[in-house]
Amino acid sequence: MTDTQVTWLTQESHDRLKSELDSLIANRPVIAAEINERREEGDLKENGGYHAAREEQGQQEARIRQLQELLNNAKVGEAPTQSGVALPGSVVTVYYDGDEKDTETFLIATREEGASGGKLETYSPSSPLGSALIDAKVGETREYSVPSGATIKVTLVSAEPYHG
Numbered sequence: 001m002t003d004t005q006v007t008w009l010t011q012e013s014h015d016r017l018k019s020e021l022d023s024l025i026a027n028r029p030v031i032a033a034e035i036n037e038r039r040e041e042g043d044l045k046e047n048g049g050y051h052a053a054r055e056e057q058g059q060q061e062a063r064i065r066q067l068q069e070l071l072n073n074a075k076v077g078e079a080p081t082q083s084g085v086a087l088p089g090s091v092v093t094v095y096y097d098g099d100e101k102d103t104e105t106f107l108i109a110t111r112e113e114g115a116s117g118g119k120l121e122t123y124s125p126s127s128p129l130g131s132a133l134i135d136a137k138v139g140e141t142r143e144y145s146v147p148s149g150a151t152i153k154v155t156l157v158s159a160e161p162y163h164g
Contacts, residue, residue: 009074009110010089021067024060031057070110086133086159088125093157094133107162108133129154 009017035057038050086092086108093105106121108130123130132144133156141155 009076011076014071014074014076017067017071021064021071024064024067027060031060083160084138084158086136086156088134089162090159091120091162092133092159094154095157096155097153098155103157109162 031053034053035050038047038053041047041049044050088108091105091107093103096102096104104121106123108125109122110124125131125134128144128146129152132142132154136142136156136159138156138158141153143151143153145151
């Protein structure tokens with residue numbers, strides 16, 4: 001993320017991510033102690049335990065930074081209550097390129113906010129498809145570009161607030 005992007009989160013999702021962040025931060029001394037223990041085992045070049053602990057520390061620190069950035073730029077609020085308009089937190093059904101049989105239903109939200117259990121595909125509001133649909137009204141057709149350079153037309157069939 002080069003520019004600051006606001007992420008919409010429900011209070012429940014914000015609390016869940018904050019809890020994960022707090023847990024990772026609380027675990028820092030445990031990882032540091034394990035690294036010190038492994039370091040005392042001797043030759044670091046051939047010390048698999050040491051390298052595994054350092055790798056785990058790196059992954060946890062990356063996740064901490066990711067969560068901190070996400071939470072710092074998050075807008076906490078309730079899911080939209082408005083039907084008929086595609087907003088972050090809406091479950092939308094669309095059809096592509098004028099073919100009313102080529103439909104897809106998905107949630108417009110971040111991956112962190114995404115539908116539990118993978119029951120519903122999630123598209124970010126900042127993705128080409130998500131940003132094309134934001135504020136679209138039912139029946140409205142929008143266009144967006146795909147990586148190949150082609151332009152896709154998408155028509156909003158329905159938009160309803162997501163109820164996890």
